[in-house]
Amino acid sequence: MRGVRAPDTEGAGGCSGAGTPESHPRITAVGTALPPHSYTQHELLEIFGIEEPRIRSVFLNSAIDRRHLTLPPKSPSGGMVQETQGDLLRRHVDSGLSMGASAIRACLKRAGADVSDVRYLCCVSSTGFITPGFSALLIKEMGIPTATSRLDVVGMGCNAGLNALGAVAGWSGARPGALALMVCIEACSAAYVFDGTMRTSVVNSLFGDGAAAVAVQAGAEPAGGGTAGDGARGGAPALLGFASEIVPEASEAMRYDWDETHGRFSFSLDPDIPYVVGAHAAEPVRRLLADAGLRRSDIAHWIVHSGGKKVIDALRVNLRLTRHDLRHTTGVLRDCGNLSSGSFLFSYERLLAEGAAVPGDHGVLMTMGPGSTIETALLRW
Structure with missing residues (x-):
């Protein structure tokens, strides 16, 4: 995947840096x-x-410091119950619906x-496989209009939020005034294997575990008549463009596949992931900014996936970022761990709460995941 996605008059693609602010889809709220x-x-x-020292060290x-998880119940002997794949899938659905609905409610309120x-609902998840997907289940659970267009993005991993x-921005751009939602739902504790x-x-x-939702809308006015911007001094930022980079030779570095030994799905992470991500991160950022006629120094805010300590360090070095630039990325990792596809939205929420974004600021969103893939997007407040 190379090049910044061009504007699409039918609304099926991304957005470019050209045009007036009102012509671009905007992120009007997050929850x-x-x-x-x-x-x-x-x-x-x-x-x-x-008790193994090497594992304790990891x-x-x-x-x-802390993670939010839904752990299995204890067995009569005091240990954890050994769950089947069916048990894990039920947790994925039950916990996912609860978190997803809560994130959507918080987003809509803001x-x-x-x-x-709501006219469009896109649900993202990589911690379980269900049909019908979360989009249909949430429409039923929350009373979202049954005519709502929907999309389920399943199995793409930590990069999938972008x-x-x-896709949400493309739909929104073709339908000014219509409210679109994206929600990332990741019950990572439903995808664990414990084998020592x-x-x-x-x-x-x-x-x-966690869920994050964003409201996206093109046009000047938010759907419910509220104040766009979710508390940021800069208002609701416009989505100006997207750029991607995939590293096919590292396609096996991050996997979620069937583990025959344990009879369930299992994550696998290669130790070289930080170096793969770091070595290739600059290229999509370069193309993203070049398309908009911007330089690295024009970017005031970096909202990056909390992939892990070594991944964050590799990005900081290769993109020449400061610890301050990645303060919310490291803060989310510290307080919540890696939340997969929704991690970057937790960082975005913290940036808005900080009130640091002002009109005219540019920001870069970045996620990384299986493929190996790096996804970026450009914001303007």
Whole structure:
């Protein structure tokens, strides 16, 4: 995937940097949700009885303090119940619906809109496979209009939030005034394998559960008559463009596939991921900015996926970013772990709460995931 996606008069693609601010889709609100229970890394080591020094070191040197998870119940002997793939799938659905609905409600409230205003719903998830997908289930659960157009983006991994946002922006751009929603729903605790190996322990030390929703709308007025901008001094930022980079030779570096030994799906992360991501991150950023006639120094805000400590460090070095630039990325990792496709929206929410974005500022959204893939988008407040 190369090149910045060009404007599409039918609304099926992304947006370019040309045109008036009103002609671009805007992010008018964001909402997030987490499960009710959270655990420190120390607590998780005790809960799962992990004593192997190397594995304990992975947990305790992850730059993660706490994660929100939905853990399995305890067995009569005091250990954790060994769950089947069916058990995990039920958790994916039950926890996912709860988190997704909460994130959507928070987003709509901030947008000054109601579920009756929704015209397009895109749901993103990589922690389970269900048909019908979350979009149909949420329409039923929340009373979203049955005429709502919908899309489920399944199995793309941590980068998928921006893949989906491109589709949502294209739909929105072709229908000024119509309210579109995207929600990333990741019940990562429904995709765990516990076997004491270093491969699964790296995954188990990193991911947390969470959901994040954004409202997207083209045109000057938000759907429900509320104040666009979700509290940011700069108002609702316009989505100016998207750029992608895929590294086919690293296609096996991040996988979620069937583990025959354990009879369930399992994540696998290659130790070289930080170096692969870091080495290729500059190219999509260069194309993204070149299309808009911008330089790196023109970017005031960096909203980056919280992929892990080493990934963040590699991006900081290769993109010549400061720790301040990535303060919300590292803050989300510290407080929530890697939330997969919705991580960057948790960082975006923190940026808005900070009130640092002002009219005229540009920002870059960045996600990374299987493929290996790097996705970027350009914002203007």
